[in-house]
Amino acid sequence: MIDFEKVKLKVNDKEITIGCVLESNGSTANLKTGAWRSKRPVVDFDKCIGCGTCWMLCPEGCISKREDGKFEIDLDYCKGCGICANECPVKCIKMIMEEK
Ligand code: SF4
Numbered sequence: 001m002i003d004f005e006k007v008k009l010k011v012n013d014k015e016i017t018i019g020c021v022l023e024s025n026g027s028t029a030n031l032k033t034g035a036w037r038s039k040r041p042v043v044d045f046d047k048c049i050g051c052g053t054c055w056m057l058c059p060e061g062c063i064s065k066r067e068d069g070k071f072e073i074d075l076d077y078c079k080g081c082g083i084c085a086n087e088c089p090v091k092c093i094k095m096i097m098e099e100k
């Protein structure tokens with residue numbers, strides 16, 4: 001049995017477990033992976049045609065359909081890979097640098 005208290009590191013005021021080991025079941029929603037990003041996607045909702053391509057291809061599952069049929073990105077979990085921006089057929093997602 002691993003004693004997680006003994007294998008923690010402090011990075012930027014945040015305690016993390018070595019090897020990013022999950023300490024308990026069902027904890028994924030609590031891990032706000034958006035902090036890992038260097039670029040973030042910004043959607044131009046005026047141009048979005050609601051095709052769902054970004055939603056289908058996002059490896060993080062952090063895109064969801066809005067009531068108006070367009071798709072929005074949950075930046076708490078988006079890791080900034082840029083697949084959505086690359087694959088959007090009308091190029092209405094732009095990747096912009098994160099500001100620190
Ligand atoms: S940048 Fe990557 S992780 Fe973020 S919403 Fe687009 S496809 Fe998903």
Ligand code: SF4
Pocket residue numbers: 043047048049050051052053054055070071087088089090091092093
């Ligand atoms: S891929 Fe582009 S046009 Fe299609 S739903 Fe996503 S943002 Fe809208």
